[in-house]
Amino acid sequence: MSQEYEYPLIDGLSVDEIVILTDFYQSIEEAYENSSGIPRPKFMTAYNAFKRIIPSKMEQRQLEREFKEQSGYDAFQVIKTADRNDNKIIKVYGAKNGN
Secondary structure, eight states, X not given: OOOXXXXXXXXXXXXXXXXXXXXXXXXXXXXXXXXXXXXXXXXXXXXXXXXXXXXXXXXXXXXXXHHHHHHSOOHHHHHHHHHHXXXXXXXXXXXXXXX
């Protein structure tokens, strides 16, 4: 995944927690960038780990918003796609930055 931005984080995270957040952000990128998408179980594992590290919905939304502002990838779209269907693969189409 080519990127020219930093992943949003919050203060006080351990190295292991930073790795978990990074995995979550990379799974979102994969849903957009990988021509075959991301396996739903892989995404759900990353998303559930993200929710364990960041249990506050408000902080989750803030990080998702910051990630979208920096990357152009909408975490909410990927989450919604994963929640609304049981497909084995999650693929989100759409240009970066809402184009």
